[in-house]
Amino acid sequence: xxxFSAITACGESCSGCAKKLDGRCPGCIEADGHVPxxxxxxxxxxxACTRSHHVQFCGLxxxxxxxxxxxxxxxxxxxxxxMTALRNEYKRIVRIVGSNYCGRWNKTRTACRGIVIRGxxxxxxxxxxxxxxxxxxxxxxxxxxxxxxxxREVAEETGFLICPTECVLEIDxxxxxxxxxxxxxxxxxxxxxxxxLTEREKEVGMEPRxxxxxxxxxxxxxxxxxxxxxxxxxxxxxxxxxxLTRLCRGVSSGRQVILLNGPSSSGKSTxxxxxxxxxxxxKSENYKVVSIDDFMVVNPMETIYEDxxxxxxxxxxxxxxxxxxxxxGVIIDHVxxxxxxxxxxxxxxxxxxxRTVHVTCPVKVLIEREQARGDRCxxxxxxxxxYLYPQGGYDLTVDTAAKSPRENALTILERLF
Ligand code: SF4
Ligand code: SF4
Numbered sequence: 259x260x261x262f263s264a265i266t267a268c269g270e271s272c273s274g275c276a277k278k279l280d281g282r283c284p285g286c287i288e289a290d291g292h293v294p295x296x297x298x299x300x301x302x303x304x305x306a307c308t309r310s311h312h313v314q315f316c317g318l319x320x321x322x323x324x325x326x327x328x329x330x331x332x333x334x335x336x337x338x339x340x341m342t343a344l345r346n347e348y349k350r351i352v353r354i355v356g357s358n359y360c361g362r363w364n365k366t367r368t369a370c371r372g373i374v375i376r377g378x379x380x381x382x383x384x385x386x387x388x389x390x391x392x393x394x395x396x397x398x399x400x401x402x403x404x405x406x407x408x409x410r411e412v413a414e415e416t417g418f419l420i421c422p423t424e425c426v427l428e429i430d431x432x433x434x435x436x437x438x439x440x441x442x443x444x445x446x447x448x449x450x451x452x453x454x455l456t457e458r459e460k461e462v463g464m465e466p467r468x469x470x471x472x473x474x475x476x477x478x479x480x481x482x483x484x485x486x487x488x489x490x491x492x493x494x495x496x497x498x499x500x501x502l503t504r505l506c507r508g509v510s511s512g513r514q515v516i517l518l519n520g521p522s523s524s525g526k527s528t529x530x531x532x533x534x535x536x537x538x539x540x541k542s543e544n545y546k547v548v549s550i551d552d553f554m555v556v557n558p559m560e561t562i563y564e565d566x567x568x569x570x571x572x573x574x575x576x577x578x579x580x581x582x583x584x585x586x587g588v589i590i591d592h593v594x595x596x597x598x599x600x601x602x603x604x605x606x607x608x609x610x611x612x613r614t615v616h617v618t619c620p621v622k623v624l625i626e627r628e629q630a631r632g633d634r635c636x637x638x639x640x641x642x643x644x645y646l647y648p649q650g651g652y653d654l655t656v657d658t659a660a661k662s663p664r665e666n667a668l669t670i671l672e673r674l675f
Pocket of ligand 1: 268292
């Protein structure tokens with residue numbers, strides 16, 4: 259998930275820029291658009307325009323995509339796609355606004371927090387003196403990468419070494435004149451080390467604890483009861499409750515994610531419906547189907563690019579999380595053509611068991627089906643078969659030309675449920 263604190267008006271990121279690192283450029287955000295590149299004109303026009311529209315970057319502008327945009331950001335021919343992807347991702351940030359928020363922030367603090375699950379238990383930091391629970395994590399230090407921060411904070415507070423995913427959720431809190439950015443990472447325990455508590459953490463008797471997920475969600479759900487008496491705890495419990503209900507509320511239901519990944523026209527949609535009905539019939543379990551097609555505007559005259567799919571695949575994962583959180587399982591019908599789309603899906607759904615099915619058939623059959631349906635750009639099926647990711651390593655492969663949807667659904671049921 260993008261670190262939006264470093265995203266400039268034109269959708270670039272100053273983080274890691276050599277000119278900024280060696281002091282030649284102050285950074286576009288810090289200099290409010292007055293960077294050396296634009297010295298003659300005084301200020302970057304893109305930056306000035308976003309400020310006049312009160313938005314951080316063009317993708318959030320009510321006029322986006324305005325007719326001037328391609329010429330203003332001429333160095334990026336894919337600027338509309340880039341901004342669309344950024345906008346979709348930005349929409350997924352959760353915002354909690356405190357009653358004392360003054361309407362504009364002057365300070366930003368970033369913290370990284372680890373969600374470490376073992377079975378259906380969650381790793382927590384518990385203050386034995388105050389009786390307060392929290393997800394392990396803490397503030398980003400100067401020059402530190404976010405994942406490094408997450409590893410360090412979890413290790414210092416709990417003594418567990420973890421391997422974190424990329425950031426899977428951002429919750430921004432607004433209190434007073436401050437914006438608190440909370441970046442959440444799932445983590446897998448890889449080892450142990452010595453706990454290193456701060457003086458304050460020692461005073462409150464901080465200890466690591468493993469608690470059943472449902473129990474800690476219950477504890478955090480009482481956030482409103484601290485209103486007026488312990489505002490710090492109220493805000494923190496609300497934030498952690500929001501994160502856990504969004505990312506892993508349904509873990510104890512034992513439901514799983516079945517990913518049907520295959521090229522366009524390979525018969526995934528029919529198979530998904532057949533499998534959904536069969537699971538209900540044989541196991542009395544509710545599974546819902548989420549299809550990438552529901553998130554795309556498909557025009558038979560236009561090629562679908564990987565960028566288009568990546569821009570909406572996070573929304574598909576959000577919908578899958580909502581369904582899983584309600585206690586149902588999910589069958590995902592997807593055409594994944596890159597490592598980044600696959601990784602994002604695995605990381606966002608990290609809390610749930612993921613079973614992968616490669617849905618395939620001979621290319622000749624794909625082409626015939628594509629011609630027969632007539633609602634896809636010619637060549638999509640063959641291209642998506644060539645670029646499908648991953649190409650191997652699935653839990654199961656089914657051939658939709660060799661067997662009927664019912665037969666393939668039965669195989670999936672027998673092998674993966
Ligand atoms: S100064 Fe303008 S072009 Fe340069 S990074 Fe900032 S918004 Fe983009
Ligand atoms: S989308 Fe166009 S009008 Fe809106 S801020 Fe960007 S350049 Fe300005």
